[in-house]
Amino acid sequence: MPDARAVPFRGGGFRPRGNRWAALILFAAILVLVEWGLRGGWISPLTLPLPSAVLATFGELWRTGALVDHMVPSLSRLAVGAVLGAGLGIAVGVAIGLFGLVRAGLIPLVAAIFPIPKIALLPLFVIWFGIGEASKWALIAFGTFTPTVVATYGAVDNVDRGLIRMGQSFGLRWWSIVSKIVLPGAMPGILSGLRVSLAIAIILLVAAEMLGAEYGIGAYILTAGSLYDLERLFAGVTILSILGVLVSAVIGWLEKRVLRWRT
Amino acid sequence: MTITRRHALAAMGATGVALAAPALAQGTKLRVGALRFTSHSPSFVALERGYFADAGLDVELEFFQAAQPMAVAIASGDVDYAMTAMSGGLISLADKGAIKVIGGGLSEEAGIDGQKILASDAAYRDGVTTPAGLAGKRFGMTTAGSSFHYMGSKIAEAEGIEMSFVPLQKVGAVIGALRSDQIDGWSIVPHIAKPIAGTGEVHVIGDVSDYLPDYQVTTVFTSTANAGDRDRTQAFLDAFGRGVTDYNTTMIDRAGGDEGVDAMVDLIHRYVYTDRERERAAPSIIDGTMRINEGAALNVASLQDQLSWFQSEGLVDADIALDAIVDDSFVRTVG
Numbered sequence: 001m002p003d004a005r006a007v008p009f010r011g012g013g014f015r016p017r018g019n020r021w022a023a024l025i026l027f028a029a030i031l032v033l034v035e036w037g038l039r040g041g042w043i044s045p046l047t048l049p050l051p052s053a054v055l056a057t058f059g060e061l062w063r064t065g066a067l068v069d070h071m072v073p074s075l076s077r078l079a080v081g082a083v084l085g086a087g088l089g090i091a092v093g094v095a096i097g098l099f100g101l102v103r104a105g106l107i108p109l110v111a112a113i114f115p116i117p118k119i120a121l122l123p124l125f126v127i128w129f130g131i132g133e134a135s136k137w138a139l140i141a142f143g144t145f146t147p148t149v150v151a152t153y154g155a156v157d158n159v160d161r162g163l164i165r166m167g168q169s170f171g172l173r174w175w176s177i178v179s180k181i182v183l184p185g186a187m188p189g190i191l192s193g194l195r196v197s198l199a200i201a202i203i204l205l206v207a208a209e210m211l212g213a214e215y216g217i218g219a220y221i222l223t224a225g226s227l228y229d230l231e232r233l234f235a236g237v238t239i240l241s242i243l244g245v246l247v248s249a250v251i252g253w254l255e256k257r258v259l260r261w262r263t
Numbered sequence: 264m265t266i267t268r269r270h271a272l273a274a275m276g277a278t279g280v281a282l283a284a285p286a287l288a289q290g291t292k293l294r295v296g297a298l299r300f301t302s303h304s305p306s307f308v309a310l311e312r313g314y315f316a317d318a319g320l321d322v323e324l325e326f327f328q329a330a331q332p333m334a335v336a337i338a339s340g341d342v343d344y345a346m347t348a349m350s351g352g353l354i355s356l357a358d359k360g361a362i363k364v365i366g367g368g369l370s371e372e373a374g375i376d377g378q379k380i381l382a383s384d385a386a387y388r389d390g391v392t393t394p395a396g397l398a399g400k401r402f403g404m405t406t407a408g409s410s411f412h413y414m415g416s417k418i419a420e421a422e423g424i425e426m427s428f429v430p431l432q433k434v435g436a437v438i439g440a441l442r443s444d445q446i447d448g449w450s451i452v453p454h455i456a457k458p459i460a461g462t463g464e465v466h467v468i469g470d471v472s473d474y475l476p477d478y479q480v481t482t483v484f485t486s487t488a489n490a491g492d493r494d495r496t497q498a499f500l501d502a503f504g505r506g507v508t509d510y511n512t513t514m515i516d517r518a519g520g521d522e523g524v525d526a527m528v529d530l531i532h533r534y535v536y537t538d539r540e541r542e543r544a545a546p547s548i549i550d551g552t553m554r555i556n557e558g559a560a561l562n563v564a565s566l567q568d569q570l571s572w573f574q575s576e577g578l579v580d581a582d583i584a585l586d587a588i589v590d591d592s593f594v595r596t597v598g
Binding site (some may be wrong): 045046123126127130131210211212213214219222223226227228229 | 331334335338339350351352353355356359360361405406407408409427428429430431432435436439440443445446578579
């Protein structure tokens with residue numbers, strides 16, 4: 001046999017590793033670029049607000065207490081709507097995953113409701129629930145319900161059948177199998193579905209506050225838009241973004257706690 | 264001397280010749296923004312009767328659903344000239360140096376049916392039969408900083424009452440809310456007010472002109488760049504002014520008698536209420552008649568009052584001066 005040729009190590013790579021500063025630096029760079037462009041005059045003041053002015057608007061919101069006035073109603077609408085929608089969605093999704101008749105009846109119905117733009121139904125919701133809080137809760141609940149159902153029954157379907165069979169062969173009762181195998185097994189899928197549906201809830205907040213809301217982040221954004229007040233518009237949008245990041249962080253924390261069995 | 268139709272037409276012809284723009288290249292392309300409202304009739308008249316063409320302007324109408332997108336389209340240069348209420352959005356865009364108010368449109372005038380103050384049926388039966396009765400009630404508006412917000416605030420101020428304002432985004436949504444008693448009061452142009460008041464679900468309880476006499480409801484505006492092109496802007500305003508004269512003399516002074524009104528309704532019907540037959544459209548078009556400022560004259564005092572109100576409500580920057588928004592060098596000023 002001839003001499004073995006030295007083979008260089010070709011493994012490694014394809015393993016993106018995080019850098020905690022990358023996002024922050026990119027974000028800051030964009031802001032600096034925009035600020036510089038606007039001050040230098042090569043970005044038209046019609047297209048973007050000064051980042052420093054947006055920051056000043058935040059300061060003003062905070063000092064005048066307007067931030068609390070807008071956040072409290074929005075957060076309560078978000079909480080009530082999302083809890084109703086996601087709670088009902090998880091219940092229906094699990095039922096679809098477990099019972100054949102429910103599955104046969106509800107999957108086409110959910111598929112029919114899913115693509116309806118909930119904003120288009122807003123005038124109808126006003127007739128059903130009035131222009132008070134109920135129509136806003138309903139809109140957010142309706143919007144979060146369908147994606148939660150779809151994610152939940154998908155997650156239940158994907159629970160390892162082998163584990164269920166094992167439970168059966170150990171003589172576990174039906175309820176034990178559901179509560180000890182099916183639900184924990186479906187939890188990763190349900191939680192990642194919640195990430196999507198809660199983001200949709202935040203999107204719908206603006207639509208929900210189109211009708212009859214004097215206070216709320218959505219109402220604040222809409223007012224800023226109609227006044228063509230870019231500083232307030234961006235301040236409002238930034239609040240929604242922060243809200244999105246916070247919700248995502250809460251779900252991340254939940255995943256760590258609820259899914260401890262995975263490690 | 265009675266003014267016959269022929270006299271009126273001759274007079275219009277004469278003003279037309281006198282105003283015809285002298286030095287503009289034929290066929291200058293212009294896009295004029297409009298809403299399908301009777302208040303935009305001068306543009307329709309000037310286009311249909313060839314006044315724009317006489318001035319060397321090749322005008323194309325662009326239709327919008329609401330005033331706010333029209334202001335943004337002017338700022339972005341997609342539309343050259345348009346007419347709408349001086350909303351908070353328009354002031355902000357003007358403050359950013361994008362647009363200028365160059366003329367006046369619709370005005371409230373004592374003696375001519377103007378915008379109506381409405382109350383829902385439930386509120387009316389509850390005793391809201393005058394605007395003063397709206398104390399503590401819910402007043403509808405499209406958005407904060409809209410003309411409805413301004414009118415409501417001014418009415419409340421004059422009556423010394425407090426109202427809460429409910430933003431509902433669209434005129435249709437406000438009408439729905441008023442009909443289903445979810446709001447108590449609103450104010451709107453007569454051609455919308457009268458048909459819904461006719462159903463008995465809504466009641467007319469007053470006139471906006473009692474609170475805001477000489478209110479400059481709409482303004483003609485353009486981009487700052489266009490305002491710099493003086494010949495073109497002047498040519499547009501002159502042709503538009505001829506449309507205004509035709510509209511006012513026919514619809515308000517009735518110089519052409521019923522025949523003249525009929526012909527004008529036919530013309531307007533090509534653009535407004537196109538989804539209804541003429542018989543059903545005609546009363547609404549006639550109901551919607553309001554005086555449009557002759558020669559697009561500007562009521563500067565009314566605009567100043569509106570600007571001051573926007574500033575006092577904190578809707579726009581407090582240090583915006585009126586002359587940053589308005590270029591009054593093109594038309595006569597009144598007030």
